[in-house]
Amino acid sequence: MTLSLQSLSRRYGAVLALSEVSFDIRPGEVQALMGENGAGKSTLIRLLAGLERPDTGQVLRNGKPIALGGPADAEAAGLRFIHQELHVVPALSVAENMHLHHPYPTRAGLVRWGKLRDTAKRALARLGLTHIDPDAPMARLSASDRMLVRIAATLITDGPSPWLYVMDEPTAALTGAEAERLFDVIGELTASGAGVLYVSHRMAEVLRLARTVTVLRDGRHVSTRAIGDTTESQIIADMTGRDLSADVPDRTVPIGTSPLLQVAGLTTATLGPVRFELRPGEILGVAGLAGSGRGALLRALIGASPRRDGTVTMGGTSLTRTTPPEAWSAGIAYVPRERRSEGLMMHRSIQENVALPHLGPLARARVFLNRKAEARMVAKRGAEVRLKSAAPSQSCDHLSGGNQQKVLFARALAGSPKVLLLDEPTRGVDVGAKHDIYRLIRSLGDTGMGVILASSDLPELLGLSDRILVLHDGQQAHLVDNTGLTEADLLTLCYTKEAAA
Amino acid sequence: TPYLAQPGTQFYVEAFEGRAAELGWDVNVIDTGGDVAAVISRIEDVVTQGVDAIVINVDPAQVGAGLQAAADAGVPVVGMDAGSDPLLVANVTSNGYAMAVETSVYVANRIGGAGNVVMFTFDPFPPVQVRGVIADAVFANYPDITVLDRITPDVSDGGIADSRAQMEAILAANPEAGSISAVWAAWDQPALGALQAIEAAGREGEGIVITGIDANPQARDAIAQGGNFEASVAQDFAGIGATAADTVARILAGEDIVASVIYVPTVLITSANVTE
Amino acid sequence: MSALFRRFGSLIGMAAIVVFFALALPDTFMTARNWLNISQQISMLAVVAAVMTVVMVMGDFDLSVGSMASLAGVVAAVLFVQGWSVPAALAAAIGVGLIGGLFNGVLVSVIGILPFVATLATLTVYSGAAFLVSDGKTIFGRDIPATFSDFARSGMALGDIDGRPAIFPALSLVALAVTAIVWVVLEQTSYGRRLYAIGGNAEAARLAGVPVTVLRLSAFAFTGVGAAIAGLMYASRVASANPVQGDGLMLTAIAAVFLGMTLTENGQPRVLATLAGVVVLGVLDNGLTQMSVDSYVREVLVGAIILIAVSASALGRRGLFGR
Amino acid sequence: MSALFRRFGSLIGMAAIVVFFALALPDTFMTARNWLNISQQISMLAVVAAVMTVVMVMGDFDLSVGSMASLAGVVAAVLFVQGWSVPAALAAAIGVGLIGGLFNGVLVSVIGILPFVATLATLTVYSGAAFLVSDGKTIFGRDIPATFSDFARSGMALGDIDGRPAIFPALSLVALAVTAIVWVVLEQTSYGRRLYAIGGNAEAARLAGVPVTVLRLSAFAFTGVGAAIAGLMYASRVASANPVQGDGLMLTAIAAVFLGMTLTENGQPRVLATLAGVVVLGVLDNGLTQMSVDSYVREVLVGAIILIAVSASALGRRGLFGR
Numbered sequence A: 001m002t003l004s005l006q007s008l009s010r011r012y013g014a015v016l017a018l019s020e021v022s023f024d025i026r027p028g029e030v031q032a033l034m035g036e037n038g039a040g041k042s043t044l045i046r047l048l049a050g051l052e053r054p055d056t057g058q059v060l061r062n063g064k065p066i067a068l069g070g071p072a073d074a075e076a077a078g079l080r081f082i083h084q085e086l087h088v089v090p091a092l093s094v095a096e097n098m099h100l101h102h103p104y105p106t107r108a109g110l111v112r113w114g115k116l117r118d119t120a121k122r123a124l125a126r127l128g129l130t131h132i133d134p135d136a137p138m139a140r141l142s143a144s145d146r147m148l149v150r151i152a153a154t155l156i157t158d159g160p161s162p163w164l165y166v167m168d169e170p171t172a173a174l175t176g177a178e179a180e181r182l183f184d185v186i187g188e189l190t191a192s193g194a195g196v197l198y199v200s201h202r203m204a205e206v207l208r209l210a211r212t213v214t215v216l217r218d219g220r221h222v223s224t225r226a227i228g229d230t231t232e233s234q235i236i237a238d239m240t241g242r243d244l245s246a247d248v249p250d251r252t253v254p255i256g257t258s259p260l261l262q263v264a265g266l267t268t269a270t271l272g273p274v275r276f277e278l279r280p281g282e283i284l285g286v287a288g289l290a291g292s293g294r295g296a297l298l299r300a301l302i303g304a305s306p307r308r309d310g311t312v313t314m315g316g317t318s319l320t321r322t323t324p325p326e327a328w329s330a331g332i333a334y335v336p337r338e339r340r341s342e343g344l345m346m347h348r349s350i351q352e353n354v355a356l357p358h359l360g361p362l363a364r365a366r367v368f369l370n371r372k373a374e375a376r377m378v379a380k381r382g383a384e385v386r387l388k389s390a391a392p393s394q395s396c397d398h399l400s401g402g403n404q405q406k407v408l409f410a411r412a413l414a415g416s417p418k419v420l421l422l423d424e425p426t427r428g429v430d431v432g433a434k435h436d437i438y439r440l441i442r443s444l445g446d447t448g449m450g451v452i453l454a455s456s457d458l459p460e461l462l463g464l465s466d467r468i469l470v471l472h473d474g475q476q477a478h479l480v481d482n483t484g485l486t487e488a489d490l491l492t493l494c495y496t497k498e499a500a501a
Numbered sequence B: 001t002p003y004l005a006q007p008g009t010q011f012y013v014e015a016f017e018g019r020a021a022e023l024g025w026d027v028n029v030i031d032t033g034g035d036v037a038a039v040i041s042r043i044e045d046v047v048t049q050g051v052d053a054i055v056i057n058v059d060p061a062q063v064g065a066g067l068q069a070a071a072d073a074g075v076p077v078v079g080m081d082a083g084s085d086p087l088l089v090a091n092v093t094s095n096g097y098a099m100a101v102e103t104s105v106y107v108a109n110r111i112g113g114a115g116n117v118v119m120f121t122f123d124p125f126p127p128v129q130v131r132g133v134i135a136d137a138v139f140a141n142y143p144d145i146t147v148l149d150r151i152t153p154d155v156s157d158g159g160i161a162d163s164r165a166q167m168e169a170i171l172a173a174n175p176e177a178g179s180i181s182a183v184w185a186a187w188d189q190p191a192l193g194a195l196q197a198i199e200a201a202g203r204e205g206e207g208i209v210i211t212g213i214d215a216n217p218q219a220r221d222a223i224a225q226g227g228n229f230e231a232s233v234a235q236d237f238a239g240i241g242a243t244a245a246d247t248v249a250r251i252l253a254g255e256d257i258v259a260s261v262i263y264v265p266t267v268l269i270t271s272a273n274v275t276e
Numbered sequence C, D: 001m002s003a004l005f006r007r008f009g010s011l012i013g014m015a016a017i018v019v020f021f022a023l024a025l026p027d028t029f030m031t032a033r034n035w036l037n038i039s040q041q042i043s044m045l046a047v048v049a050a051v052m053t054v055v056m057v058m059g060d061f062d063l064s065v066g067s068m069a070s071l072a073g074v075v076a077a078v079l080f081v082q083g084w085s086v087p088a089a090l091a092a093a094i095g096v097g098l099i100g101g102l103f104n105g106v107l108v109s110v111i112g113i114l115p116f117v118a119t120l121a122t123l124t125v126y127s128g129a130a131f132l133v134s135d136g137k138t139i140f141g142r143d144i145p146a147t148f149s150d151f152a153r154s155g156m157a158l159g160d161i162d163g164r165p166a167i168f169p170a171l172s173l174v175a176l177a178v179t180a181i182v183w184v185v186l187e188q189t190s191y192g193r194r195l196y197a198i199g200g201n202a203e204a205a206r207l208a209g210v211p212v213t214v215l216r217l218s219a220f221a222f223t224g225v226g227a228a229i230a231g232l233m234y235a236s237r238v239a240s241a242n243p244v245q246g247d248g249l250m251l252t253a254i255a256a257v258f259l260g261m262t263l264t265e266n267g268q269p270r271v272l273a274t275l276a277g278v279v280v281l282g283v284l285d286n287g288l289t290q291m292s293v294d295s296y297v298r299e300v301l302v303g304a305i306i307l308i309a310v311s312a313s314a315l316g317r318r319g320l321f322g323r
């Protein structure tokens, strides 16, 4: 069985998201699909899933065209999907969420709840997810567990077993251990003869899992190569058309001495106490396992979760209550983790999104909008972060994920902050953009801005940070200098709890 | 009119239309669904359109702006059960004071001047509010009559259903036979609701006297059956409608209307005369 | 304890209301006869609220239920006047509900108008239609066949209570039946679970291949039929039909569903919770009237009690997730 | 061309309605006097719809505007009866609107109740309060000072039109002023931009330093004040006040905002578009009445025209994004 894509094209207004793309997907192996943000990967997948129609082209299975009128057609053709944006129904139970794509077991038209639960339980067990209760509401699960549940759901089979799994950045929200379990399952699937079309921006995963790599650039098919016949730099060159490495540039300017931000005894409902100082130009990494409180620390600093105890002092003045307005005006800027739900007004223009925290200072008499000044600010900051967009008036929902992330950076930088809080800034971002973002973070450090970088990407933390704060269950476990630290060292710190500094 | 869904309104509108048809007029009936400001707006609109005369069924004090517009344009306005106002050439109506006196005195007499009375009233609508005031005064003159409750039913559905629910609650709160002597309603729908409640509770044998006002067909049926619903007052709706049409005809003929309030007689309806 | 209160706070509050009336009206409130009365008074609201729950499960609204109820009532009555048999007229009225509901469904799910706007517009259209059909008049008296109006007075004999025969009212039976059907459909069939999925995350449901358009359409049709049934119950109860009599049901039904949502674990609409909301509203009306509370004060109190229930639930929930 | 139609389809449709009436009523429709009339007839709706736009920009609703308008009217009237001066009574009535709006704001933004539920409950409470304050009566006649009721009949002299003096009605001036204020606030200030941001993504706005709670609260207060002003305009126009007179404004105002939303580029509520919606509704009422169209047919037609506008816009938008 082979799935052949034949000259698929799809246009969105002025953007040609896919242009005459043709290649084959074979069962029994992992085929990676790579490309920069906005290259058209997710668009291709949406066409396969029947969520959108191609303008031209068709999809053949064993030489015969298949109907892709809707999600049900794709399912019937034996395809299963894990889409890039995680879609779950929080109010329904885990088991019911897993049956969204499958008919419920029924007798005389009534749902058989016991059978439903058993089916879900068995699929979860295949991923080793015995800690997840099929009856729990999905809302109670952490982001990574939700992703795992969605993956487990594709393992439920009714009727002929599926033969092609399509996964759009499935590991973006997973920890190392969780990803490992997914890789085991992928191994089982391919061993049993199924194929996997695997989209990821993580080169290491791709090199490890894939038998072939297909690269898209600007909506065009560039290459399909066997993994043995290619190299990392070859793939990057195919993707970007330029020669890059994802390595981080070195620091050029020394760190300042007087403390910029002092945090002492900071405690919230889920966090702390946490104590550290940030100096001008310093990049402080925040590490920890999923749920250890990295995000919670940044939320506490921007004032989004109420502080119970402790002090936060910026350049000598103490922030009394720390609410987001107070934090922003004190010179703290924040790039949240979930760009869709926490970051952007998706249906509003780039300009409105970037200007939002800075409306007061930009406004005439601090009240009346100054659209010209906004436009100048957007143009300047957009160029700094290398934002690719049609116009400042473009709505954010039509930007690729990486460019959406850059809009958030532009917003954070627009007020010339003293301290920048970044939560997983490169999640779902392509190598090229990652490269840009690393250089940007480094150059910000060099201008004397303090950066706090929370990330689950260990090479990223080790490459950029001057010191690393390790959290464990919301508690400060370690605060170490990043000199001579290896990934293994850092992982060990994440797992061990010692008396804090 | 804002009140076309009321049965009484329907009758005089029909009678008016009947007479108008004889006279060969074009009649446009406008119902604003309870919105008084919209009545002003519509009066302004038809004045712009250039009609010959306007008949209103709403309190004229509330639509003064519209009446002024009509007066400015020289269009005569006649009230049909509306109220008196200098800007109205005439108002054709029943005597609301007299109707309320008739039924409340009927109640007082039937219960021998002593007992507990439940009143259903509706004060937001001035003509009905007047009836309540009169009945209050009549009952206050009998030292042994106690007003157990004075209820304003929700009339958005016509008034029967909510009145019935309220009466059911009152019956439940006063379970002993004889603890309620009479129900006085300012119009027929609450009386009918109360009747249904009493029958459903199986308490029709207690001699609770019910009266209404308007004597609409449903009420006449109930009175004819000889149950608790004993009396209502018939307004001569058809007479009001026809008289209003005649008044308009007189105005259009150039006649000067001297008496600006024209009363059309009413009749107390009991089982004795209900079949007439 | 505090978790218990959060979860069951609303329920405790509702029980407290009942206990309060039971104590304040010791002789009359907690009687079988009074509860049978209440069950009959709330029966129409219960039907509308139950079918309103069906669309609210999907996160939609149907503002046209009230005018649909009025329309169904006058359609049946006008057909009676024209000499149709009772079953034929009822079938036609329910057919009107089905068509009206389908029309709402097409607007919302095929054309893609926000349910609030679409049903606001059809509210106007159906209400205008009710006026047109009835010529703005109330239809009553001899025009309404006795077999029809007797239905609302009939019921299942329950033997004697306090020496007088009591019946379980037919309207209450209808309300129970509709509620039971809605419960089975929403909670025990995959159709209903799909509706919940649409309400929880329509995009997820669409990605999963749930036929969102068809389901939404059918759910609105269901609601239209239910509204028509409620309109007929109303007409039978008042032995007459006028073009506005059902209009008040809409806001109250929505209030009942929201009140019910304060009872459910994650604030979802569920039909049994809706029924509890309907009962509370009915008990408040009945009890406060029995206590001779002024109608206006009653209105303010009912609004205030809804607010308190919903606030308590909102604060409880925030406590739950805020930590 | 087709893109043009999609973008301006609704606007073209609205213009078509005006042209139709101008042709059908050649002598009376397109006259200055008639338009002055229309402007006065829609003035109260325009005010309520403008302030409704303020909360709808945030994705919220305020269902209590109608009963707030009624309440403000009776409060002023009752104070007149008690001998307060006109300015003092008006200030008090507007104060009631402010308090009611703040109360809505607290429920929605501090306590966190869904706006639909919160304002549905306060609708009941304010309406009950209006009945209590007025004792359920209509206050009219000598109780209403002439200075107050004359306001609605006064205006800015425009010289003679067709030989009779014409005025630009005071109520229309008030409506224009309120609309202008809302336009400046929403479109030209950072306050308004932040309200739009809340409507775009409340959580993102909060994390970006927008004081969401305070802004929502203040927006509801704004709406409460606007509703009170509309209630006073209504009372002045009918020279009387009763506890239900403003109730009908709520649904119509929401309809006007939605109608306006069909005009805007991405379906956002914007106050000038709202005003266009209000004008269309007013023109329909005025024109159809002048053409002697039966009231019920008029109602059906208005609903149908809203549906057609909204459907055309929904289909156009889908065409835009769907391919």
Ligand SMILES: Nc1ncnc2c1ncn2[C@@H]1O[C@H](COP(=O)(O)OP(=O)(O)OP(=O)(O)O)[C@@H](O)[C@H]1O
Pocket: A012, A013, A015, A016, A017, A035, A036, A037, A038, A039, A040, A041, A042, A043, A044, A084, A397, A398, A399, A400, A401, A402, A428, A430
């Ligand atoms: N609905 C839409 N309307 C307009 N443009 C769109 C739409 N969806 C996608 N695009 C555009 O199509 C292009 C391809 O987007 P796509 O989401 O397929 O990229 P991707 O390769 O998945 O990127 P990423 O790695 O960031 O997920 C982008 O330029 C994007 O802006």
Ligand SMILES: Nc1ncnc2c1ncn2[C@@H]1O[C@H](COP(=O)(O)OP(=O)(O)OP(=O)(O)O)[C@@H](O)[C@H]1O
Pocket: A270, A288, A289, A290, A291, A292, A293, A294, A295, A296, A297, A305, C322
């Ligand atoms: N928006 C939020 N508001 C309040 N609490 C939250 C929020 N998001 C998560 N939490 C809670 O805060 C705790 C820390 O979660 P969070 O996901 O922030 O940890 P984390 O360490 O940032 O995760 P990761 O390790 O994946 O970065 C968890 O118990 C979680 O339930």
Ligand SMILES: [Mg+2]
Pocket: A041, A042, A043, A084, A168, A401
């Ligand atoms: Mg993608």
Ligand SMILES: [Mg+2]
Pocket: A290, A291, A292, A293, A294, A295
């Ligand atoms: Mg986390």
